[in-house]
Amino acid sequence: MRRRVLGVAASLAALVAATVAMAGPASAEDDQGAAADAASRSAVRPSVLGAASEEDDAGIAVSIDDLNPRVLTTQDTVVVSGTVTNTSGADLSDPAFDVFMRPSTPVTDEELTAFLSGERWAGQQAGTTQLGHDLAAGASAEFSVTLARADLPLDDSFEWGPRGLTVTAASGDARGQDRTLLVWDSGYDVSPTLMDAVVPWTADTATGAATEQRAALSLAATDGVTLAVDPELFPEEAGEETASSGEGGQSGDAPQSQPASPSASSSPSASASPAPSSSSSSSGDGSRTADKRLVDELLSTAQELIALPRWDADLGALTVGGSSDLMDLALDSRTTFTAALRQESSRRPGGGATVIGDVVWPTTAAFGLQVLQRFQDQTIIAPPGTVAPAEDLSFTSVSRVEIDTGSGETSTSGEADGTVTVLTSQQAISDVLGWDASSEADQLDAEQTLTALTAIITREKPNESRTLLAVVPRGTAVDADLVGRVHALLDQRWVNGTTFSAIAASSPTDQGREAIGGAAALDQSTTDAFQAVSDALTQTAALASALKEPEVLTSTIEEAALRMLAAGTSAEERSDGITRLRLETARLLTSVHAEPTSTVNLINKTANFPVPIANDLAWDVTVKVTLLPSDPRLRVTDTQEVTIPAGTTSTVEVPVSAIGSGDIEVGYKVTTPDGHVLDDTQSVTVRMRAGWEDTGTAVIAGLLVVALVAGVARTLGKRMRARRTAPDADTPGTIAATEEGR
Structure with a gap:
């Protein structure tokens, strides 16, 4: 295991444009930045894997990349392979390798961490070999050591489980080592732990790549995996949408018709048929990544699916923030999506996947009594590590806890009036499931640690089967590496995969848990976001009333609102989203x-x-x-x-x-x-x-009369003058002239 203390990735600024896409789709560069930043959220090394030791690299860096087998049953040998690098600055003469194994099994994850951090004895020598050649300064080489089963300290079958394995390399004064875990399955008879892993598949991390879709289908088909899916991943169909009354309960929903949004980029994704598209989206932001073939396979292969609100809006934050409009918007989107998936699933032979629409998954900041009281009739997924046992226990208690919504205390007698079902999970398992391993050695350590943790849990009470939930953190990329980690968790003899519904319906714990109080006040960025979104929706509702189809305008703000209040959104992203939302609202209102x-x-x-x-x-x-x-x-x-x-x-x-x-x-x-x-x-x-028009008309009329009179007078004057100057009409000359003129 190569020790690397990985920091959080540089900046989340590139995600801002993809977080609130108001007027149109995000650019390709923004989408790529969003995907990269989403992956970086799980880049911090889980604490259960320990930290680097000074002895890990003193001139030689050792990396254990693989074990064959990783779980030892009846095999006669174990092959340990990896990479060695000369970091001494000088050539090394044929480094020698020694392999050590601890003779005992850790019984807690703290003991596991202590070994991986180099705080425990490496164990007994189990094998040795030479590289076979010198190693130049800065050069790397692969090594392999074969261990005979007879040389391993595996005696008592009751001591099955993880064993610490250490590989050391030495040449002159240069030293180096790496540690990992080999899991021994002696065949000891146990009652398997029943486990379900909830995997979020949401638009903020989805890429639409074919490899991602294959990984999602593989997870959906795995016993003990429940995908929690975001409506934004699924194609929509123009026309009427199918919705159900209520808030997305598991049964008894009466379908009703709702108008579909005319905006293809922002309307709720669920429709009467959530898979009309013939091809997947090529946009990098992950929205509408599923095509009809994928949806068909998903509903046909999955046992259960959890329907989330659009953009995985944080129902906990919406509860604490007290925004009824946004809460209704989020719940309506979940209800619509649930009904659509159920209708589509019912067309499959045997009924297809069971779609669960009554699950609330709040973030750590928003988890508290407010959420429990608001959603008393639903199942609450508690943040990993919360609702811990009130006293130290020698075993891991079951995941289901019934909490009194008035006091926040555990109901040790089980479900009763005034209690709500809360499902808890281990922090260590969640951290490793969400870790973005950057090398083969890291991926090996993650998978072996998950296998080891389940073995430790089962060994605590080998004759008693318990029901446990595992939660993959939001922001975890759905890829082949995640598939490998999930299979390492579930595909063991001492673990039986079960369904989310079975966990929620299992017997609740009778052990007292820490009382749950009210959620702390929301941070300023979230408070400002609520106000900005509320103002935007109120203001644009007035403008929308002037449109023939108001949804085409309000859906722009609605998408921004839910996306900005998504469970995976950071405070910085919300603050930048507020600015963008206000600018966009102002533009719309002055349009x-x-x-x-x-x-x-x-x-x-x-x-x-x-x-x-x-x-x-x-x-x-x-x-x-x-x-x-x-x-x-x-x-x-x-x-x-x-x-x-x-x-x-x-x-x-x-x-x-x-x-x-x-x-x-x-x-x-x-x-x-x-x-x-x-x-x-x-x-x-x-x-x-x-009045100027009347005066002007009168003046013009008067002028016309004067002109007419003047014209008539002038004409009469001319005639009179002509008559005075003309010869007498009775003279012979005049008569003759007149006759001639005739």
Whole structure:
């Protein structure tokens, strides 16, 4: 086992953009950062595996990479293989290897840790060998040592279980060693421990890769594994969604119809058929990663599935925060998802997987009496290591605990009125299951430690079968390494995999546990998040009422809300998400507004006042438009209700009447059809000259009359002058001229 003290990965900043995707899908770079940071959450070395020892590397670094077999039964030999590296700075002459095994079995995980940290005697020598060649400075080489069973200190079959194994390397003054565990199964008769492992598969860590999907299916098909799945992983179907009444109970849900969200990127994932898609999503954020084939296989192979709320929203934090709107949103998403999976599962031969919709899995910060009282009729998964025995016990108590919701005390007499079922788990097992092992040696140590821990638990009471829950931490990548760790936990003779429902229905402990008090006050970032989300939902609800399909707008905020309040979200991510949420809300609320205009001249007593309205949303919006005159000489005679097409600016004509003259200020007021103000910030100066139209008409008419009279007078004058100057009509010349003209 190569000793490495691994720190938490550098920064979670890259996850921010993927945490709250308001206006559209996250970029590929953001998605890659999110996946990397999610994996880093489990990068800290579990304390049960111990820390590095000064003797581990004094010029020679030794790494035990594999054991064959890892669990020794009737085999005659054990092969120990690994890697040796020269860190001395000088060439080493043919290093020698010695292998030691402890002659006794640790009976507690503390003893296991002490050995792995180098605080215990290495044991008896079990084998030796040479590398067979010199090792240059900085060079590495593989080694292998074969141990004969006869040379191993394995005598008493009752002493079955983990044995400490140490490999040392030496050359001159250079030394080095590594430690791991070999598990001996002597065949001693025991009553197996019944165990179920809950594995979260959520959108915050999912990648959509084929290897991940294969790992998920492998886990789902494993006896003793229950996947807790996020609706965001599953494809949705346009049309009606199937929901159930209540809060996702295991039975008795009456399906009802709910409208599906038109937004494909943000509506609740569960639908009447959760698998209509023909191909998986290629986006890196993990949302909608499942395709129909995968869902079919998942529902056909899994014994049980736990339905989570969208984005694995922390129901504990929602309870402590007291946000009824967000709680309803999260529970509705879980209820809808549960009903959809059940309907789809029922189509499989034999009924398919059992879908559990009444499980609450709070984070450590939000776990307390508030959650127990709020969800008294459901099953609570306690954070690993909490609800510990009140006194030191020589054995591991069963996982099911009945807690009185009034006092927080354990009901040692079992289930009763006023109690709630709480399932506990071991911290050490959870830590190792969630560890992101970075090498073959680390993966070997993780798997062997899990096998060793279950052996220690079974040996505590070999004649009594107990029911235990194991919990994989949120943020753990679903991959082949996790599959290996889970199988190391469950695939042993002394462990029988069972179902989550069996654990929840098993006999509760009669041992007193530490009393559960109220959850501590939420940190400031979470408190601010609740306020920001509540404000955003309230404000956008008014704007949404102006849309034909309000869900297309509110779903944007809803997705951001649940994703920001996901159980795996850090305080830093929430704080950055708050800023993004507020900016996005402000943008949405100013997307429908009146455009500024120049001075308007109004000379009529009645007119249609032009108001330009811009709609920057991606959807048509129906609004009412009116005016707010600063002077009663201008009155609005009617308010106009119009539909503004998406992404356009339209001029709305508001009927007005005016009396008198003067310059006044007129404000524009844009509201939803039910009266919520969208914009009243714009105004315009109006030069009002009411009556000028009548005066102008009279003046023009008078001028026309004068012109007509003048024209007639001029014509008559011309005729009179012409008559005075013309010859006498009775003279012979005139008569002759007249006859000629005729």
